Amino acid sequence: MKPRLTLEYCPKCGWLLRSAWLAQELLTTFTNELAEVALRPATVPGTFKIYLNEEVIFDRKPAGVSGSFPELKALKQQVRDLIAPEKSLGHSDRA
Numbered sequence: 504m505k506p507r508l509t510l511e512y513c514p515k516c517g518w519l520l521r522s523a524w525l526a527q528e529l530l531t532t533f534t535n536e537l538a539e540v541a542l543r544p545a546t547v548p549g550t551f552k553i554y555l556n557e558e559v560i561f562d563r564k565p566a567g568v569s570g571s572f573p574e575l576k577a578l579k580q581q582v583r584d585l586i587a588p589e590k591s592l593g594h595s596d597r598a
């Protein structure tokens with residue numbers, strides 16, 4: 504079964520558009536490798552997490568410290584390494 508990616512975002516922070524954009528980019532890149540990409544509104548303010556099959560692969564607030572959002576290139580590489588290590592990301596693989 505193909506993996507499921509979930510982006511959990513804070514709706515009060517206005518992060519729906521950022522989440523939708525990331526979802527679109529990941530679906531475009533991993534069309535054949537992902538079963539779906541879901542958007543899930545968070546109940547805890549300030550939350551921005553990305554799950555792969557319910558395992559957190561990115562958390563904006565590790566240990567209660569506000570962080571930044573993932574860079575698209577790094578996120579694509581991380582997802583690729585987890586679900587399709589042989590896949591080329593083209594320009595996203597270049598240094």
